[in-house]
Amino acid sequence: MAGNGDRPKVGILALQGDVREHAEILRRLGVEPVEVRTAGELEGLAGVIVPGGESTTIGKMMVSSGLLDGIRSYFYRGGPVWGTCAGMVLAASATTGPRQPLLGVMNALVERNGFGRQVHSFEKDLEVEGFDGPFTGVFIRAPFYEDVGPGVEVLSEVDGRVVAARGENILVTAFHPELTDDTRFHEYFLKEVCGIERS
Structure with a gap:
């Protein structure tokens, strides 16, 4: 699902969250970011990022x-999706908290604000499956997956809590890779999930 033109296009849901930060990293990696505010803007995209923010608010705006x-x-047509923080919540099939709109595309039970409120934000070096060396995760009101079902590959955990995982055409991270200078998660999404080979 390559974008038109010379560079592949990856959408960023632009209703709330770290849109600019994701866009800057995509540009550095040779991909054209596209801000997505309507369903029609999904056409022709090589992938879509659902960034952080407040998941209940984003869910209502998405509806x-x-x-x-x-x-x-x-x-479900095979389009690659990456959910970061609130995007990880929205991707889940069920939540332990109050009912809210969910995409339901990841076979997982999510605990919203699983690591506490804003004042409990933290950074942690994470061991990530397939990564050469630790990745610094920036956790801000971060969720975690309490349980995952068949078809979900766990990529990283904190104290037994799932903070990064993937399915066939989906990636989720409880933390904010766009707030670091480490581009490995963006590279992973582009190559392993979207199938984009960098020239």
Whole structure:
């Protein structure tokens, strides 16, 4: 699902969250970022990032804009999706907390704000499956997956809590790779999930 033109296009859900930070890293990696606010803007994208923010608010905005069904449809047609922080919550099939809109594309039970509130934000060096050396995770009101089902590969854990995982065409991280100078998770998404080979 390559984008038009010379460079592949990767969408960033632009309703809330770290849109600019993700866009800057994508540009550095030779990919054209596209801000997505309507379902029609998903057309022709090589992948979509659902960034952090407040998951309940983003979920409601996705419902009203048609993007909840739009991204779900994009995903089930084989479109690659990466959810960071709130995006990890939205990707889950179920939550331990109050009901909220979910994409339901990851076979997992999510604990929202699993590591505590804003004041409990922290950084931690993570061992990540397939990475050569630790990755510094920036956790801000971060969720975790309490349980994962078949078809979900766990990539990283903190004290037995799943903080990074992937399925066939989906990646989730409880932390914010876009807030570091380490581009390995963006590279992983582009190559391993989207199938984009850097020239």
